[in-house]
Amino acid sequence: MAFANVHMLPQVQPPAPAARPTEETAPSPPQSPTVRVRGFSRRFGDTEVLRDLDLDIAPGEFVALLGASGSGKTTLLRTLAGLDPADPEAVRAPANRAVVFQDARLLPWKRVWRNVALGLAGLDAADRARAALAEVGLEHRMDAWPATLSGGEAQRAALARALVREPRLLLLDEPFAAVDALTRIRMHGLVLALWRAHAPAVLLVTHDVDEAITLADRVLVLEKGRIAAEERIDLARPRDGGPAFQALRRRLLNRLGVDPGAPPPSPAQSSPPEAELLAYPTGEIL
Ligand SMILES: Nc1ncnc2c1ncn2[C@@H]1O[C@H](COP(=O)(O)OP(=O)(O)O)[C@@H](O)[C@H]1O
Numbered sequence: 001m002a003f004a005n006v007h008m009l010p011q012v013q014p015p016a017p018a019a020r021p022t023e024e025t026a027p028s029p030p031q032s033p034t035v036r037v038r039g040f041s042r043r044f045g046d047t048e049v050l051r052d053l054d055l056d057i058a059p060g061e062f063v064a065l066l067g068a069s070g071s072g073k074t075t076l077l078r079t080l081a082g083l084d085p086a087d088p089e090a091v092r093a094p095a096n097r098a099v100v101f102q103d104a105r106l107l108p109w110k111r112v113w114r115n116v117a118l119g120l121a122g123l124d125a126a127d128r129a130r131a132a133l134a135e136v137g138l139e140h141r142m143d144a145w146p147a148t149l150s151g152g153e154a155q156r157a158a159l160a161r162a163l164v165r166e167p168r169l170l171l172l173d174e175p176f177a178a179v180d181a182l183t184r185i186r187m188h189g190l191v192l193a194l195w196r197a198h199a200p201a202v203l204l205v206t207h208d209v210d211e212a213i214t215l216a217d218r219v220l221v222l223e224k225g226r227i228a229a230e231e232r233i234d235l236a237r238p239r240d241g242g243p244a245f246q247a248l249r250r251r252l253l254n255r256l257g258v259d260p261g262a263p264p265p266s267p268a269q270s271s272p273p274e275a276e277l278l279a280y281p282t283g284e285i286l
């Protein structure tokens with residue numbers, strides 16, 4: 001299996017074809033990208049966080065975004081979510097998009113299914129919420145109060161709420177950062193199953209190189225305000241951590257300035273503060 005080396009990107013990346021390893025269809029004509037960013041800059045005070053950034057995400061493509069803390073990942077994600085201002089000439093993203101943040105909250109005074117149904121129009125809102133909860137294995141908790149959910153259950157409710165209106169773009173900001181390793185592995189499988197079933201374009205922000213390689217069609221590295229490197233992941237899923245996986249891992253860690261041979265940081269340094277992973281508070285498709 002051959003991989004492109006990590007490399008500096010040209011100014012404009014062509015849209016990547018939507019990779020769907022389970023489908024065996026004839027090549028389709030190129031589609032316009034779901035996300036198209038050209039020359040986007042964002043500054044806070046004197047600091048230019050995003051600088052003349054270009055990015056395309058193809059329909060149905062699963063992209064992971066890595067970068068050091070403070071490199072602007074959340075800023076980019078919020079821009080694509082429409083939560084922060086952007087020139088529409090520079091940033092194009094579909095109106096039908098949904099976000100799951102690590103540190104957002106389910107509304108505690110609404111039962112789980114009502115959180116999922118929030119803002120849904122139509123008499124079938126409850127049925128759709130129930131179906132979405134069933135998809136994430138949470139139908140039995142639909143009448144529960146959010147405070148009684150485990151962290152992993154709350155995450156699944158967040159995913160159900162994000163997917164219930166079939167977004168064309170699903171934005172995930174470190175959604176698994178606060179859960180234990182076993183729950184994280186289960187969540188990876190669930191996210192891939194939901195991605196296959198609903199086929200949104202996905203942008204997953206993560207600081208976890210293994211997670212990025214496990215899930216994504218393409219891994220990007222954000223550095224100095226731009227997409228500074230990319231790796232296309234051609235490995236069949238599920239990905240087994242074999243030699244090709246390890247080679248990619250080494251390249252990406254090197255790119256991030258981490259010594260792949262060094263022991264992992266102690267939990268005290270690496271764990272985020274205890275926080276339940278919950279959905280974007282309004283649950284709206286933005
Ligand atoms: N609303 C804001 N006001 C001022 N500075 C901000 C704001 N949001 C983000 N920043 C700054 O922009 C930089 C990038 O932040 P962020 O996008 O959250 O990084 P990341 O998600 O990669 O850790 C950081 O230095 C952060 O402090």
Ligand SMILES: [Mg+2]
Binds near residue numbers: 075
């Ligand atoms: Mg962030």
